[in-house]
Amino acid sequence: MLDVCLMGSGGSIPKPERHLSSALLRYCGASIVIDCGEGTQIALKKAGFTFSRIGIILITHFHADHISGLPGMLLSMGNEGRVGPVIIAGPPGLARVVESLCIIARGLPFEVVTYEFSQDGGSLPKELFSDNKREPKKVEDEKEPFYSPPSHIDPITLFDVKAFPLFHTTPCLGYRISIPRAGKFDPNKAKAAGIPVELWGKLQRGEAAGGFLPDDVLGPPRKGLDVSFVTDSRPSESISSAVFRSDLLICESMFASDKTARALKSRHMTAAEAAYIARDAEVGRLWLTHYSPSVNDTSVCLAEACEIFQNTTAGRDGTYETLRFPDQN
Amino acid sequence: MLDVCLMGSGGSIPKPERHLSSALLRYCGASIVIDCGEGTQIALKKAGFTFSRIGIILITHFHADHISGLPGMLLSMGNEGRVGPVIIAGPPGLARVVESLCIIARGLPFEVVTYEFSQDGGSLPKELFSDNKREPKKVEDEKEPFYSPPSHIDPITLFDVKAFPLFHTTPCLGYRISIPRAGKFDPNKAKAAGIPVELWGKLQRGEAAGGFLPDDVLGPPRKGLDVSFVTDSRPSESISSAVFRSDLLICESMFASDKTARALKSRHMTAAEAAYIARDAEVGRLWLTHYSPSVNDTSVCLAEACEIFQNTTAGRDGTYETLRFPDQN
Numbered sequence: 001m002l003d004v005c006l007m008g009s010g011g012s013i014p015k016p017e018r019h020l021s022s023a024l025l026r027y028c029g030a031s032i033v034i035d036c037g038e039g040t041q042i043a044l045k046k047a048g049f050t051f052s053r054i055g056i057i058l059i060t061h062f063h064a065d066h067i068s069g070l071p072g073m074l075l076s077m078g079n080e081g082r083v084g085p086v087i088i089a090g091p092p093g094l095a096r097v098v099e100s101l102c103i104i105a106r107g108l109p110f111e112v113v114t115y116e117f118s119q120d121g122g123s124l125p126k127e128l129f130s131d132n133k134r135e136p137k138k139v140e141d142e143k144e145p146f147y148s149p150p151s152h153i154d155p156i157t158l159f160d161v162k163a164f165p166l167f168h169t170t171p172c173l174g175y176r177i178s179i180p181r182a183g184k185f186d187p188n189k190a191k192a193a194g195i196p197v198e199l200w201g202k203l204q205r206g207e208a209a210g211g212f213l214p215d216d217v218l219g220p221p222r223k224g225l226d227v228s229f230v231t232d233s234r235p236s237e238s239i240s241s242a243v244f245r246s247d248l249l250i251c252e253s254m255f256a257s258d259k260t261a262r263a264l265k266s267r268h269m270t271a272a273e274a275a276y277i278a279r280d281a282e283v284g285r286l287w288l289t290h291y292s293p294s295v296n297d298t299s300v301c302l303a304e305a306c307e308i309f310q311n312t313t314a315g316r317d318g319t320y321e322t323l324r325f326p327d328q329n
Numbered sequence: 330m331l332d333v334c335l336m337g338s339g340g341s342i343p344k345p346e347r348h349l350s351s352a353l354l355r356y357c358g359a360s361i362v363i364d365c366g367e368g369t370q371i372a373l374k375k376a377g378f379t380f381s382r383i384g385i386i387l388i389t390h391f392h393a394d395h396i397s398g399l400p401g402m403l404l405s406m407g408n409e410g411r412v413g414p415v416i417i418a419g420p421p422g423l424a425r426v427v428e429s430l431c432i433i434a435r436g437l438p439f440e441v442v443t444y445e446f447s448q449d450g451g452s453l454p455k456e457l458f459s460d461n462k463r464e465p466k467k468v469e470d471e472k473e474p475f476y477s478p479p480s481h482i483d484p485i486t487l488f489d490v491k492a493f494p495l496f497h498t499t500p501c502l503g504y505r506i507s508i509p510r511a512g513k514f515d516p517n518k519a520k521a522a523g524i525p526v527e528l529w530g531k532l533q534r535g536e537a538a539g540g541f542l543p544d545d546v547l548g549p550p551r552k553g554l555d556v557s558f559v560t561d562s563r564p565s566e567s568i569s570s571a572v573f574r575s576d577l578l579i580c581e582s583m584f585a586s587d588k589t590a591r592a593l594k595s596r597h598m599t600a601a602e603a604a605y606i607a608r609d610a611e612v613g614r615l616w617l618t619h620y621s622p623s624v625n626d627t628s629v630c631l632a633e634a635c636e637i638f639q640n641t642t643a644g645r646d647g648t649y650e651t652l653r654f655p656d657q658n
Contacts, residue, residue: 012408013370013404013405013408013409014370014371014374014401015371015374016371016374016375019371020401038367038368038370038371038397038398038401039367039368039371041342041343041367042343042344042345042348042367042368045343045344045345046345062432062433063433064400064401064404064433064434065401065404067433068367068397068398068400068401068433069367069397071393071397072343072349072367072393072394072397075342075393076342079341079342080342096432097432097433100429100430100432101429101430101432101433103391103425103426103429103430104391104392104393104396104397104426104430105393
């Protein structure tokens with residue numbers, strides 16, 4: 001089960017009911033945050049998530065409404081006991097931006113590892129996690145750190161992260177986060193291969209054991225879960241390809257169609273344009289987000305989008321859903 | 330009349346009902362913001378203030394809970410039409426911190442002037458304003474800037490700002506903001522001096538005219554208004570001196586007395602310590618602020634403080650008061 005929460009649905013300037021861009025995905029107790037606009041800390045608290053479980057922070061681009069909450073959130077993660085390394089990934093130039101912002105977030109009790117995708121995107125390398133599965137940073141603090149990564153596997157490695165290019169006024173990336181789903185354990189297959197029962201558990205968890213491989217006890221891979229996040233951008237066919245058949249697409253809806261000219265000028269999308277992407281990409285559902293402060297009534301955006309793609313939600317701060325693997329439904 | 334609003338009453342980590350450190354003073358349509366923790370933008374909107382009227386931002390120190398909202402607020406000021414220069418003042422090192430944070434706030438449509446006090450504090454030089462009363466920065470924007478400084482006097486110059494040293498884990502300044510009150514206009518004095526009636530208005534507004542000086546038509550200066558802001562610090566006699574007879578003291582109350590040891594270690598104050606300062610300094614009233622996230626019930630702090638200094642309010646986000654000159658009451 002994958003929990004997804006839209007933490008900030010506002011673009012540009014926050015409104016009392018709309019924090020700035022941020023979403024959180026949680027799986028097996030590990031969390032990824034995408035974007036970290038001002039207010040993300042508050043939104044995270046309101047939604048009941050735990051700072052110390054955040055292992056990856058993905059940044060779409062360096063406009064303040066997508067990253068200004070970063071130093072505060074890192075400090076709060078430290079205050080709440082995070083000791084394992086944190087990966088911050090984003091477009092080229094990320095390391096310098098993070099370093100500059102962290103002038104007010106010194107002495108973090110965990111290691112920050114930055115990773116810059118190319119402008120064309122790519123996959124977040126799994127080696128980043130193994131490289132950083134060293135001992136957590138030791139801190140002398142009165143508080144006992146309550147986070148200790150599981151010994152056999154860090155759940156954050158279960159996320160596959162792919163970045164793809166967006167089309168904004170500055171280099172910007174969209175993200176597709178996938179949770180692959182291994183085949184079902186097949187005891188008959190295991191017995192036929194003569195595998196001792198005591199090795200079954202390890203093989204079932206995806207590890208090699210006693211000269212056998214997981215494939216020796218598992219059926220064919222099952223459909224996993226995919227969530228895509230697209231903001232800020234003009235629409236493009238390449239985006240539809242990148243988010244193809246995602247279970248959930250979270251996509252910007254800066255304006256309704258009456259402001260198409262503004263969307264064009266500022267290189268944002270209207271609700272209808274987001275819906276066309278959702279339809280063309282055959283996604284499961286669409287959450288609209290990143291509304292301009294001028295959008296007071298998001299139901300106008302919703303109505304426009306539903307004309308094109310019915311399974312749309314006008315996302316708001318705190319919109320939450322638990323996605324289940326198809327074979328769990 | 331001076332409006333004072335506590336915009337963020339939280340310390341360290343924000344809570345859903347408590348944004349991080351910030352207060353706003355408004356006089357004659359010009360505003361000063363003191364501290365700019367995460368959430369200041371939202372708090373400002375909630376309280377109904379105007380971004381574009383902020384002429385001075387004072388920073389107490391560079392811990393994130395006091396400054397992390399700065400880049401976002403500067404951008405919002407620009408978005409809402411600020412064109413006149415903005416003075417950001419704080420402890421030594423300010424310019425570098427502001428420059429680093431502004432990596433995500435490029436292209437502001439107004440000039441940012443940083444001023445570093447010494448560690449011992451001092452007065453904010455009035456020349457800063459006259460130096461910056463040049464033409465507002467010209468911007469090519471579809472929006473018409475709605476702020477134009479009055480021609481004869483910029484109201485922000487009516488604020489006198491004094492910084493004084495606090496005693497925290499890092500260089501930190503307290504602030505005393507004063508609105509001086511000129512003497513009352515005395516028509517008999519003007520007549521006796523033979524001043525033509527057409528000059529009275531200008532002299533009354535504090536400007537020289539026709540070889541006469543304002544003192545030629547004004548009675549003795551009247552008591553003005555003083556607001557002091559103290560966070561983060563251990564208590565000290567020098568603080569009581571610096572805030573002496575302020576009409577309002579806004580002072581940190583990180584803990585109640587059951588956590589005096591933590592206050593000592595982290596170099597913060599308890600509510601009782603804030604109240605002793607208020608009592609010794611003979612201030613008009615005291616607002617407690619900057620509560621630790623561990624303080625769920627601020628009435629405990631209030632009760633402790635009231636034992637020592639009765640005219641205390643447990644400040645909360647949005648606590649608001651309009652102070653009037655004594656001769657207006």
